[in-house]
Amino acid sequence: xxxxxxxxxxxxxxxxxxxxxxxxxxxxxxxxxxxxxxxxxxxxxxxxxxxxxxxxxxxxxxxxxxxxxxxxxxxxxxxxxxxxxxxxxxxxxxxxxxxxxxxxxxxxxx
Numbered sequence: 001x002x003x004x005x006x007x008x009x010x011x012x013x014x015x016x017x018x019x020x021x022x023x024x025x026x027x028x029x030x031x032x033x034x035x036x037x038x039x040x041x042x043x044x045x046x047x048x049x050x051x052x053x054x055x056x057x058x059x060x061x062x063x064x065x066x067x068x069x070x071x072x073x074x075x076x077x078x079x080x081x082x083x084x085x086x087x088x089x090x091x092x093x094x095x096x097x098x099x100x101x102x103x104x105x106x107x108x109x110x
Contacts, residue, residue, distance in 0.1 A: 003073075003083030010073040020078065027075035034067040 018026060041064060045057055076083055097103045102110045 003087050006069070007073040007077055007083045010070050011077055013070075014074055024075065024078050027071050027078060030071035031068060031075060034064060034071055038064045038068060 017023075038061060041057070041061055045051060045053055049057075073083055076086060094103070097110065
């Protein structure tokens, strides 16, 4: 499955049509919320299980990462963006940074 195929299928599961600003805001906050759940599960693995990752942990993390992906896909669609294009652009940006020795550092446009 490509990112664009996923994005198209994800859009079929959006349960409500939102006014653009509200919809985009809900999706952006959903990204943050689900990413927080990923971070919280990882914190518990580190803090309570000394960093030992069980198959059950991987399954739970997979679900949460999937939720992040869903919100990203819908948010991108609401902005008129395609995930395949975003992925390609990101890989090209990172390859350029690596080639220029600018992977580490600060700033979006390094």
